[in-house]
Amino acid sequence: GENVEQHPSTLSVQEGDSAVIKCTYSDSASNYFPWYKQELGKGPQLIIDIRSNVGEKKDQRIAVTLNKTAKHFSLHITETQPEDSAVYFCAHGDFSGGYNKLIFGAGTRLAVHP
Amino acid sequence: DSGVTQTPKHLITATGQRVTLRCSPRSGDLSVYWYQQSLDQGLQFLIQYYNGEERAKGNILERFSAQQFPDLHSELNLSSLELGDSALYFCASSVEPSVGETQYFGPGTRLLVL
Numbered sequence: 001g002e003n004v005e006q007h008p009s010t011l012s013v014q015e016g017d018s019a020v021i022k023c024t025y026s027d028s029a030s031n032y033f034p035w036y037k038q039e040l041g042k043g044p045q046l047i048i049d050i051r052s053n054v055g056e057k058k059d060q061r062i063a064v065t066l067n068k069t070a071k072h073f074s075l076h077i078t079e080t081q082p083e084d085s086a087v088y089f090c091a092h093g094d095f096s097g098g099y100n101k102l103i104f105g106a107g108t109r110l111a112v113h114p
Numbered sequence: 115d116s117g118v119t120q121t122p123k124h125l126i127t128a129t130g131q132r133v134t135l136r137c138s139p140r141s142g143d144l145s146v147y148w149y150q151q152s153l154d155q156g157l158q159f160l161i162q163y164y165n166g167e168e169r170a171k172g173n174i175l176e177r178f179s180a181q182q183f184p185d186l187h188s189e190l191n192l193s194s195l196e197l198g199d200s201a202l203y204f205c206a207s208s209v210e211p212s213v214g215e216t217q218y219f220g221p222g223t224r225l226l227v228l
Contacts, residue, residue, distance in 0.1 A: 032214050043116065043204050043219035044157070051214055089157060101170050102147075102217060104157040 006090050006105030013080050014113055021108045023090035024072040030092040033066055033073045034102070038087045047088075048075070080112045117141065118220035120205050126226045132193040135223045137205030139186055145169070145208045146188040147217060148180055152201040163188055164211050195227045 004025045013019050023033075031052040036044035050057045050064045050073065057064050061080075066073040073092075077084055090105040117140035127133055139146050148160040150173075159172035163182035174180075177195075182188040192199060202224050206217040 034216070036219075041221075043118075043206075043221050045116070045219065046216050049214065049216070091157075101159055101162065101172065103159065106156045 004090060004092055004103055004105045006108060008108060009106065010109045010111070012111045012113065015080060015082060017080055019075075019077040019080050019084070019110055019112075021075045021088055021090065021110075022072060023074070023092075023105050024070075025092045025103075026071065027092065027103075028071070032093040033064070034091050034093070035062075035064060035075050036089045036091065036104075038089065038107075040086075044089060077110075080110075082112050082114055085110055085112045116218040116220060118205060118207050118218050120203075120220040120223050122223060123221065124224045124226075126228065127195060128228055129195055129197060131195050131227075132191065133195065133225065135190040135192070135203050135205075135225075137188045137190070137207075137220060139188070139205075139207030140218055143207035143209050143218070144186065145211045145215070146182055146186070147206040147208075148174075148188070148190050149204045149206065149219075150201050151204060151222070152198075155201075157204075160190070162211065169211055192225070197227050200225055200227045 006023045034049035037047045038044045061078045063076040087107045091102040093102045119138045121136045145164045147162045150158045160174040162170040180190045202222045204222045206219045208215040208217050
């Protein structure tokens with residue numbers, strides 16, 4: 001039960017529109033949900049994260065929502081800009097037992113067109 | 115720049131060979147993680163070390179091994195290389211393997227096995 005499904009695999013939006021990426025997980029022990037942005041030729045970079053005792057978190061144009069009952073969480077980017085174009089990965093982690101293991105979704109390639 | 119360094123950036127080798135990838139964590143980080151990113155498998159957790167000790171294992175092949183040294187840098191050894199081992203290998207680090215500790219990723223090593 002460690003998989004995480006991420007949708008859509010590709011997303012194309014016009015500059016200024018909103019983008020939403022959704023992830024569903026199956027491991028009920030998961031308690032940490034980060035989102036990473038990966039630009040071409042670079043390593044993944046954390047953009048926002050949420051813990052299981054919080055339902056929503058916002059940081060400027062980026063927000064994440066978590067529904068632990070339904071086991072899904074979403075990334076919302078508002079007022080998209082061309083520099084938001086990248087691959088976005090959701091992940092979930094189970095830190096019980098003292099280890100920090102992240103399971104990643106397959107990624108969403110976001111293209112923001114001027 | 116995440117503060118995590120990885121060498122080399124690129125590596126081209128032949129099947130059957132052995133290579134060593136090196137990672138230096140961010141200053142102050144005690145935990146190191148290795149991930150493999152391939153086109154068909156996405157980002158896969160391989161192994162985690164904390165202060166020199168192995169903490170968690172993921173989908174790491176028996177041909178692969180890793181260690182973390184007293185100065186906290188880590189090496190990932192890949193032996194008897196196969197074509198399918200061609201991938202991006204990322205190292206990440208965090209202060210501790212605790213709940214919600216951010217994992218900072220390095221720029222990766224691109225391995226090509228011919």
